[in-house]
Amino acid sequence: MQFTYDLAPQLGTQATIGLVTLQSDETIEHDMRRIFPLDGVAYYVTRVPSGTEVTNDTLAEMEGNLTGAASLFPAPTRFDVVGYGCTSGTSVIGADVVADMVKKGCETKAVTDPLTGLITACQHLGIQRLAVLSPYVAEVNSSLISALGRAGIEVALLGTFNEEREEFAARIAPDSIADAAETLAKQGDFDALFLSCTNLRTLDVIDRIETATGLPVLSSNQVMGWHMARLAGVDPLQRFGRLMR
Structure with missing residues (x-):
């Protein structure tokens, strides 16, 4: 028996948010899920290969993998903002380069980082x-x-x-x-x-x-979550510190 169906709108009636996090990161996904509301906000995560040791060389190596990581988001998704979750990686690669690499892999209005x-x-x-x-x-x-x-x-x-x-x-x-x-x-x-x-x-x-x-x-995580929320036009679910009050 074959059924017909109706198409529902994509998730993210308020905002659609993406996170490119490091393969080695155990904390940021948990933190971001505490910051962003679930109601009306679609939240997608992809991972970029990263070293088990943190040096300027291992951080720089991520640059070549950022576009590939961003391309693994669901293809039809149009993001309000995508965050690259690495403070030191951004300082080594450069925020402008990070943004360019991410935008080559997905469609997003904005890119930020810690x-x-x-x-x-x-x-x-x-x-x-x-x-x-x-x-x-x-x-x-x-x-x-x-x-x-x-x-x-x-x-x-x-x-x-x-x-x-x-x-x-x-x-x-x-x-x-x-x-x-x-x-x-x-x-x-x-x-x-x-x-x-x-x-x-x-x-x-x-x-x-x-x-x-x-x-x-x-x-x-606090400053990037705060900045992503501002760029996406949503209020944080939980607020941490004077910055988010």
Whole structure:
């Protein structure tokens, strides 16, 4: 027996959002599903090959795979925004190059990333001097500092867990992140704290750190989720930190 059928509209009556995340990332998908509402928002994820160790070389290698990863989204989908989920990768490859590579693989009105989200958040909050907490090694941190400097944002102080292995970065305990950030906040004069890396479990400690330090606290997933929501014209489901209030 053969049946006829009606066609329903595509999902995403309010917005359609895409995420290109790293093969090695264990955190960002979970965080983004907490930030974006489900009602009326279609949310699609694809992954790009990435190294198990984080160096400038392994980050740069992602450039050649970004278009292929974006092309694995459902073909008929037209996105309001696509985010590339790698802070350090963007600082090495360049935000403009990332956007070009993603747009070659899918149709989207806008592309953003944690670095672009951070710069936009700093402009929004009037932040010029940051303290940065990163899980990564010196060469990766240097690329981020340089990228922020080109955007007119000074990194006044850097703290790091000095961890090259992605799987360990993903498992740094939120309490360890909060303790390190609160210690860092006592060391200098700056406008805000930035917790760098989409693999860090930061969302649940942002408010705690802000309360303890009195400073705005930004994190990779928070700033990119905030920027994606603004670009897509949707309100976040949950709000984390002063930026999203």
